[in-house]
Amino acid sequence: MTIGTMNIAFIGLGQMGKPMALNMLKRAPDLLVSAADTSSYPEFERQGARTTTRVADTANADIVFLSLPNADVVRAVLLGDDGIARHLSAGKIVVDTSTIDYSATVEIAAALAEKGVYFIDAPVSGMEARAIDATLTAMCGGAYAIFEKVEPYLATMANHILYMGEIGAGQLTKLINQLLFDINAAALAEVLPMAVKLGLDPDRIGSVINSGTGRSYASEFFIPRILGGNFSSGYPMQHAYKDLVSAAEVSGRQCIPMPVLAAATATYQTALLKGLGKLDKGAMVKVYEELNNVSFRSKAAVGETAGAQLQ
Secondary structure (H helix, E strand, O other): OOOOOOOEEEEOOOOOHHHHHHHHHOOOOOOEEEOOOOOOHHHHHHOOOEEEOOHHHHHHOOEEEEOOOOHHHHHHHHHOOOOOHHHOOOOOEEEEOOOOOHHHHHHHHHHHHOOOOEEEEOOEEOHHHHHHHOOEEEEEEOOHHHHHHHHHHHOOOEEEEEEEEOOOHHHHHHHHHHHHHHHHHHHHHHHHHHHHHOOOOHHHHHHHHOOOOOOOHHHHHHHHHHHOOOOOOOOOHHHHHHHHHHHHHHHHHHOOOOHHHHHHHHHHHHHHHOOOOOOOHHHHHHHHHHHHOOOOOOHHHHHHHHHHHHO
């Protein structure tokens, strides 16, 4: 079943944007997509989507969705010399599902408002698997009347959609959620090697944590992957670090002490300085494995590695 009669465009077909746009395409068959990396264009075209290499073409849409890696890219796409803002007419709507900092969101929304263009910040949570399943959580900020117009389209990719308040409220909500996740991931990196240092079995410790009170989404996601030596399933640390930078800015401006987050941030920074930025957050465990001269790996994974080296 299709939704509405509005022309919709989607910019950004990365790890999250591609499955989100594919799900939207199922109910918005005339979808126009644009991306810096055009490798997925044939897949979209086979399913009836229109594609363009000119971002300005998307300005003809009534609603433009964005899924981009950071605030600099969002600014460039919208407000740069070749940005679509100069082509958008009053009454058009931009929905940013990217995760960027609050101050940038407010700045971008204000610049669009000068042209009579509406803006909704709608960052999503759930990682790639939930983007594929269309079971993301979307947290939205902006005028409620505009939120109501875009909600049916958000529902093509998210099954939990929350209106959080004025412009920027969506990004602040996502930030709160991400910081708790980030702290949990950093705590795992510190504590898991300690268990091995004390002579405990990694597989059994992982089982206890994920069935006990120490369980978290971070532990459920990362522990099996750490045990298997898989550090490429999640979002790269070098991109995720922007959340910690944003939190530092907000806490500094608002004079909010956050000592636990500061400690977690130091672990992220150490991991990045060690060249682990392209790996996911689970790779922070490598920092403390090195310090403790241990390895938190499943015996099966260690056996497979040893077997491969013998071959």
